[in-house]
Amino acid sequence: MHFPILSVIVFTPVCAALLMLLYKPDQKKAVRITALVTAGVVLLLSTIVYFSYNKAVAGYQFVEKYSWMPFLGISLHFGVDGLSAPLVLLTGIVMLTGVMISWGIEDRPREFFAFLFFLASGVLGVFASLDLFMLFFFYEIAVFPMYLLISIWGWIKTREYAAMKLTLYLFIGSVVALVGALAMYWQSGQHTFDMLVLEHANFPVSFQNVWFPFVFLGFAVLGGLFPFHNWSPDGHVAAPTAVSMFHAGVLMKLGAFAALRVGIMLLPEGAKTWHWVIMGLALVNIVYGALIASVQTDFKYVIGFSSVSHMGLVMMGFATLTREGLTGAGLQMFSHGVMTALFFAAVGMVYDRAHTRDIPKLGGMAGPLPLVAVGVIIGSLVSMGMPGFSGFIAEFPIFLGIWKTQWVVAVVAALSIVITASYVLLVVRRVFFGRMPAELEGHIRPINAFDKIALVLLCAIMVGLGLFPALMVPWVQTGVQHVLSLLGGA
Amino acid sequence: MSTLQSILPEILLLALAVIILILDPFLIEARRRLVLGWVTAGGLVAIFAVSLLAGRPGIPLLVYGGMLRFDWLGFLFTLFFLFSAAVSALFFMDVDRLNRRAEAYLLLLAAALGMSLMAASADLIMLYLAIEMTSIPLYLLGGFLTQDEKSTESGFKYLLFGALTTTVMLYGFSLIYGFSGTTSLYALSSHFSKLDALSAGVFILVLAGLAFKVSLFPLQFWAPDVYEGAPAPVAGFLSTASKAAGFVVILRLFVVAFPALSANWTTILAVLSALTMTVGNLIALTQKNIKRMLAYSSIAHAGYAMIGIVAYSQLGASSTIFYLIAYILTNLAAFGIVTAFGRVAGSDEISAYRGLSRRNSALALGMLVSFLSLAGMPPFGGFVAKVLVFTAAIQNGYIWLAVVGVLNSIVGLYYYLNVLKVVYLYRMEGEDEEQHPVALSRPFVISLSLLMIGIILVGVLFAPWFNWAHGAALNLF
Numbered sequence: 001m002h003f004p005i006l007s008v009i010v011f012t013p014v015c016a017a018l019l020m021l022l023y024k025p026d027q028k029k030a031v032r033i034t035a036l037v038t039a040g041v042v043l044l045l046s047t048i049v050y051f052s053y054n055k056a057v058a059g060y061q062f063v064e065k066y067s068w069m070p071f072l073g074i075s076l077h078f079g080v081d082g083l084s085a086p087l088v089l090l091t092g093i094v095m096l097t098g099v100m101i102s103w104g105i106e107d108r109p110r111e112f113f114a115f116l117f118f119l120a121s122g123v124l125g126v127f128a129s130l131d132l133f134m135l136f137f138f139y140e141i142a143v144f145p146m147y148l149l150i151s152i153w154g155w156i157k158t159r160e161y162a163a164m165k166l167t168l169y170l171f172i173g174s175v176v177a178l179v180g181a182l183a184m185y186w187q188s189g190q191h192t193f194d195m196l197v198l199e200h201a202n203f204p205v206s207f208q209n210v211w212f213p214f215v216f217l218g219f220a221v222l223g224g225l226f227p228f229h230n231w232s233p234d235g236h237v238a239a240p241t242a243v244s245m246f247h248a249g250v251l252m253k254l255g256a257f258a259a260l261r262v263g264i265m266l267l268p269e270g271a272k273t274w275h276w277v278i279m280g281l282a283l284v285n286i287v288y289g290a291l292i293a294s295v296q297t298d299f300k301y302v303i304g305f306s307s308v309s310h311m312g313l314v315m316m317g318f319a320t321l322t323r324e325g326l327t328g329a330g331l332q333m334f335s336h337g338v339m340t341a342l343f344f345a346a347v348g349m350v351y352d353r354a355h356t357r358d359i360p361k362l363g364g365m366a367g368p369l370p371l372v373a374v375g376v377i378i379g380s381l382v383s384m385g386m387p388g389f390s391g392f393i394a395e396f397p398i399f400l401g402i403w404k405t406q407w408v409v410a411v412v413a414a415l416s417i418v419i420t421a422s423y424v425l426l427v428v429r430r431v432f433f434g435r436m437p438a439e440l441e442g443h444i445r446p447i448n449a450f451d452k453i454a455l456v457l458l459c460a461i462m463v464g465l466g467l468f469p470a471l472m473v474p475w476v477q478t479g480v481q482h483v484l485s486l487l488g489g490a
Numbered sequence: 491m492s493t494l495q496s497i498l499p500e501i502l503l504l505a506l507a508v509i510i511l512i513l514d515p516f517l518i519e520a521r522r523r524l525v526l527g528w529v530t531a532g533g534l535v536a537i538f539a540v541s542l543l544a545g546r547p548g549i550p551l552l553v554y555g556g557m558l559r560f561d562w563l564g565f566l567f568t569l570f571f572l573f574s575a576a577v578s579a580l581f582f583m584d585v586d587r588l589n590r591r592a593e594a595y596l597l598l599l600a601a602a603l604g605m606s607l608m609a610a611s612a613d614l615i616m617l618y619l620a621i622e623m624t625s626i627p628l629y630l631l632g633g634f635l636t637q638d639e640k641s642t643e644s645g646f647k648y649l650l651f652g653a654l655t656t657t658v659m660l661y662g663f664s665l666i667y668g669f670s671g672t673t674s675l676y677a678l679s680s681h682f683s684k685l686d687a688l689s690a691g692v693f694i695l696v697l698a699g700l701a702f703k704v705s706l707f708p709l710q711f712w713a714p715d716v717y718e719g720a721p722a723p724v725a726g727f728l729s730t731a732s733k734a735a736g737f738v739v740i741l742r743l744f745v746v747a748f749p750a751l752s753a754n755w756t757t758i759l760a761v762l763s764a765l766t767m768t769v770g771n772l773i774a775l776t777q778k779n780i781k782r783m784l785a786y787s788s789i790a791h792a793g794y795a796m797i798g799i800v801a802y803s804q805l806g807a808s809s810t811i812f813y814l815i816a817y818i819l820t821n822l823a824a825f826g827i828v829t830a831f832g833r834v835a836g837s838d839e840i841s842a843y844r845g846l847s848r849r850n851s852a853l854a855l856g857m858l859v860s861f862l863s864l865a866g867m868p869p870f871g872g873f874v875a876k877v878l879v880f881t882a883a884i885q886n887g888y889i890w891l892a893v894v895g896v897l898n899s900i901v902g903l904y905y906y907l908n909v910l911k912v913v914y915l916y917r918m919e920g921e922d923e924e925q926h927p928v929a930l931s932r933p934f935v936i937s938l939s940l941l942m943i944g945i946i947l948v949g950v951l952f953a954p955w956f957n958w959a960h961g962a963a964l965n966l967f
Binding site: 137164167172 | 847862889892957
């Protein structure tokens with residue numbers, strides 16, 4: 001029996017949340033320190049998991065299994081493979097940087113961090129779960145704290161509307177997927193929710209064709225797939241900075257990951273039938289998301305819609321059902337997670353100082369905030385898929401995969417790269433360079449040490465991964481290999 | 491000895507009621523609230539413990555000339571009633587004009603006694619008596635605050651509708667006896683082996699009485715008015731224990747007495763369940779008063795719980811019982827919070843809950859836990875309960891019913907979240923919440939903490955509870 005490291009990772013945040021709720025409301029400093037230490041511990045443990053994952057052996061590792069409800073075959077079953085290990089690591093990174101960026105929250109920080117950590121436990125639980133029931137259990141836990149986090153600490157103008165919209169969208173998606181999962185449970189006849197068993201349940205093709213859309217699209221709502229993406233830009237914009245980071249950085253990956261794990265991996269024949277539809281929807285995501293992003297004047301909406309566009313690439317990678325596409329999608333989930341966390345952190349820093357996100361009213365921010373400018377520029381390069389950055393190693397294989405499947409789609413999707421390049425560069429120029437408006441002159445405080453650490457950490461990961469793809473590609477490849485074997489060795 | 495053991499909780503309940511009556515004249519006014527409340531709650535907890543230790547059933551056994559059946563199903567529900575009554579007694583302690591009156595506690599005990607007999611009844615006559623024994627104290631409790639017009643209206647409304655539907659049910663019982671010559675539930679099944687005008691008629695008549703008890707559509711309309719007017723802890727008791735009592739009778743009566751007609755009555759119940767959920771949730775959307783909202787939500791929950799019975803299987807019955815466990819804990823907590831808050835705020839309007847998270851963050855957190863559990867969110871009891879009933883429905887091909895249930899959960903989430911929004915997001919007029927703290931008395935702190943722990947335990951470590959429910963369901967099939 002090895003050290004149950006995954007359980008510790010999953011349950012540490014929720015234990016910390018309960019501990020924080022026991023503090024007195026005015027013990028703000030103690031709350032922040034607890035949050036920081038917890039996030040640090042989670043990041044440390046997830047780094048250990050990531051680097052000690054044995055790529056030569058592949059498969060699911062660090063497996064723990066505790067029988068939870070034998071009557072229905074539910075067990076608490078954790079394990080990571082090459083696709084989920086990077087995502088656990090990503091969650092650790094976003095947790096730590098998110099806590100650092102939210103250091104200054106003054107309104108009920110105790111509740112803020114407690115809800116945020118409940119959410120984190122849910123997210124980690126989904127990435128680590130190998131049991132379908134528990135996956136839903138954690139998935140729902142990851143959804144509802146969002147409502148409170150956005151509605152209480154969000155942007156006052158849209159928070160009520162956006163929070164409710166987001167929660168209902170995600171809840172509808174998850175319950176639709178749940179019905180599909182229960183159908184799978186009975187169809188398999190194995191009386192187990194264990195996904196390792198269900199992977200080999202050989203569901204009849206007609207069953208798979210019926211239920212695949214329920215399961216895949218149900219989860220894809222959280223992945224931001226068109227036409228269910230509508231909640232996401234509103235949600236990102238209304239959310240407070242750390243929550244936007246979590247949300248775009250990790251939660252959308254949760255949807256994409258669950259769609260892959262439950263949709264494609266358990267119902268591979270269904271995926272083969274429906275992959276053209278998914279490709280079509282993802283193509284709309286990519287191009288339409290980029291186009292909408294390019295006409296936004298609110299800095300945060302630009303990033304929100306660019307997330308829609310980039311998550312489209314992840315879905316597109318899945319839909320190709322090829323080695324290249326899936327590998328790229330796996331890398332894109334991580335790369336986009338880090339990139340978008342950085343973007344939202346930067347937007348938050350600018351907004352906290354300028355009190356506006358309206359791009360025409362901003363300018364010259366590179367002067368007082370040089371590090372933020374550097375961060376956003378690096379993020380922009382990642383976002384365009386520039387070689388030498390993590391975006392390239394993610395997007396390039398996706399396009400290879402699309403080309404292999406249908407070159408026309410690849411050509412249309414590639415348009416988005418041009419559009420993305422144009423709007424991110426434009427935004428960088430307008431916000432960070434040029435003349436600073438007179439009313440902002442002298443009001444821009446420098447960022448604090450925690451902000452700097454967070455920015456540097458996020459940038460370093462993107463550049464590091466771009467320069468040394470070997471730090472992640474082999475992991476993802478082992479995971480993809482398994483998916484391909486389920487798809488019939490394609 | 492074993493026949494006495496089979497009614498051990500009932501005997502002890504009666505003894506406790508007598509103790510309360512004897513104590514009453516000797517108490518000075520200043521101590522009445524404390525002594526009466528703690529003796530009732532403590533006594534109920536003691537009965538709970540003693541029953542669990544010494545009153546556990548073995549092989550199912552018909553006792554007292556076939557009047558009662560001593561089995562896990564009845565025993566488990568008796569435990570539910572004891573628990574709900576104990577928690578309600580603690581809630582009673584902080585309702586003015588209720589907390590110093592021995593009659594209130596006495597009526598609570600009498601209702602619990604009636605319910606536990608309902609759960610064990612194996613004979614139509616016994617069943618009818620038990621139902622009346624439960625209902626009459628509850629009518630009185632609903633109208634207990636005689637100076638309060640709404641409470642009087644509540645008690646009277648409950649009495650009128652209750653009496654009417656019980657009479658209809660009694661008519662059904664008499665027809666059953668007239669045509670079959672027996673009143674024993676366990677001897678009826680051979681007389682109702684095929685669908686004809688008689689069995690359909692009898693079924694509808696009996697269902698009317700039970701549908702009223704569990705507030706199934708179309709007999710749900712009384713619930714909001716009664717809950718709104720009744721003292722909040724009484725409404726809590728009505729919506730949990732009384733409803734669970736209705737469910738155990740439905741389970742036993744229909745499964746045991748009409749197994750041959752199951753295809754017919756499950757179809758009827760499936761339609762009623764879908765309508766109940768939908769009507770309850772849709773009307774709850776528009777409510778401004780929290781007690782009315784909870785009343786409609788509890789109507790909707792009767793619909794969800796019914797799904798398991800519709801599934802007509804061991805898993806289905808177990809999941810309904812599990813649903814009731816989660817629901818009793820959650821709804822008691824919700825009504826407890828409403829009691830505690832209503833006492834300070836003097837209002838049950840949802841808008842009065844503005845700024846609660848700043849006035850008492852623990853109470854707000856309790857509200858979060860119980861409302862999210864009602865909405866069916868993990869890691870709280872409501873989530874597992876919902877998934878279980880849907881699982882059972884899908885197993886038996888009721889996919890459409892599971893889908894209706896799922897859609898209803900979405901509507902439910904919306905209005906529960908709207909209340910939480912008021913609690914966490916909105917502020918009091920003047921934004922001076924610190925000046926208006928909401929203090930909780932000791933009985934509330936104890937009972938609410940207990941319920942919160944229960945909600946989370948049921949939601950996280952669900953296997954032991956499910957095994958209990960399953961043990962009870964085994965007595966049916």
